Every structure is written in C-alpha cells, then in structure tokens.
Amino acid sequence: MTDKPKCSERIFRDYTHYPCQHPAVVERDGKWYCKIHDPEYVKAKREEWAAKLQAQFAADKERYRRQIAETAACAGIPTEVLDDFVKEYLAACRKYP
Numbered sequence: 001m002t003d004k005p006k007c008s009e010r011i012f013r014d015y016t017h018y019p020c021q022h023p024a025v026v027e028r029d030g031k032w033y034c035k036i037h038d039p040e041y042v043k044a045k046r047e048e049w050a051a052k053l054q055a056q057f058a059a060d061k062e063r064y065r066r067q068i069a070e071t072a073a074c075a076g077i078p079t080e081v082l083d084d085f086v087k088e089y090l091a092a093c094r095k096y097p
C-alpha cells in the first residue's frame with residue numbers, strides 16, 4: 001500500500017503556517033493539492049467572486065446615480081409636498097392593479 005499524497009498548500013492559523021491535512025486529489029505543475037486548494041478551483045472561485053463584486057459594484061453605482069438624480073430633481077421642493085405627492089401617487093397606483 002502506498003501513502004496517498006497530502007495537499008502541498010500551507011494554512012495560516014494561530015500566527016503559524018501548517019501543512020494542509022486534506023488528501024491530495026489533483027497534481028498541478030508537480031505539486032499535489034486537495035479539492036479546495038487546487039489552483040484551478042481557487043482561480044475559478046476568485047473569478048466568480050470578482051464577477052459577483054463587479055455586479056454588486058454596478059448595482060451600487062446605479063443606485064447612487066438614481067439617488068443623486070432624484071435629489072437633484074427634488075431640490076427646492078419642501079419635504080411635506082414630496083410626502084403628499086408620494087401618498088397621492090401610491091393611492092393612484094392602488095386604483096389600477
């Protein structure tokens with residue numbers, strides 16, 4: 001029986017680096033890695049994370065753009081007038097489901 005290779009990644013914990021204890025499942029460039037430290041898996045996860053961040057950034061940017069446009073459009077209008085307008089608008093919306 002041959003020993004299965006261990007993952008070659010090192011884990012930082014308690015201010016020290018420890019070798020990963022998971023069994024290796026894939027070899028990349030002469031080194032063995034477990035499923036979660038496989039460089040291809042890590043790269044895919046990072047790209048997925050970056051895409052998620054980009055989408056969140058775009059959504060935040062659009063939200064801020066709308067808030068700035070709304071604030072500019074409502075400049076000079078008293079808050080009470082805006083509140084009344086919103087109440088009337090919502091009441092009108094309820095009439096036409």
Ligand SMILES: [Zn+2]
Nearest residue numbers: 007020034037
């Ligand atoms: Zn590992």
